[in-house]
Amino acid sequence: MDLATLLFWIIAIVLVGSALLVVGLRNIVHSALALVVVFAMAAGIYILANAEFIAIVQILIYAGAVAVLILFALMLTRTNNLRTNSNPNNKQWWLGAIISTLVGAGIILAVTVSQYSTAHVGNAYGPYDPHSAVCQLPPNNVAYIGQLLYSPTCYSYVLPFEIASLVLLVAIIGAIVIGRED
């Protein structure tokens, strides 16, 4: 077992354990704090998969912004029995457990042992020739993603990127309109 696999297993065990704590803890503030651990460990998984930019964005947006937003919402919607059992299960929790177990078993079956599993997928394009590329390969992950998102000359995702900014604008205005006092 090499170092990357060892790190993957450590991070994955902490990740799954803290995700179980998020759904299992009795105090919802503790659940929200375990959610921060989930986000940080997911960033570790991204670094292992050579996705440095996604890992940084994950720390900034999820572990920073979304976690603070959730904690603020918890503070603003304070229920009276925060200390005893503020994160109860509903009456159909066993149905949810059965459904999620079946969904997870189906996905794991599909990706590991079925005839459509990704272990059999080969390289359809043949070996890579860097001299045939229209654009020069960028030196690192962040430059690569920047070129994919913004490049005016090569193939890029500039139109979906602008639409994503529009989505964010609509979400900001919608959150202000929905959340204001009237």
Next chain:
Amino acid sequence: MLTLNHFLVLGAVLFCIGLYGALSKHNAIAVLMGIEIMLNAVNVTMVGFAFFNTARPWSTYLTGQIFAIFIITVAAAEAAVALAMIISIYRKRSTVDVSEINMMKW
């Protein structure tokens, strides 16, 4: 040695933990936390696919990471709007229990 199945199985396990949290909680914010875990599971899967991508035209090489960026964007927008709705409902009804919020139920 890391394989693609490591990432896919981890994503599947996280996804069904998040699905259980979203299906089985009374508090609307706990439901939202389950949905965030599900979105993170999809991101793990996407980044894993990008890591093991063997397609060599360079424009398609990192498509999974681009997907992950857009998923993070939409998840941030979704969290903002959903928490604003939860706070607005709490102001009117003094509860965030999803089984008591039944204005649209017939």
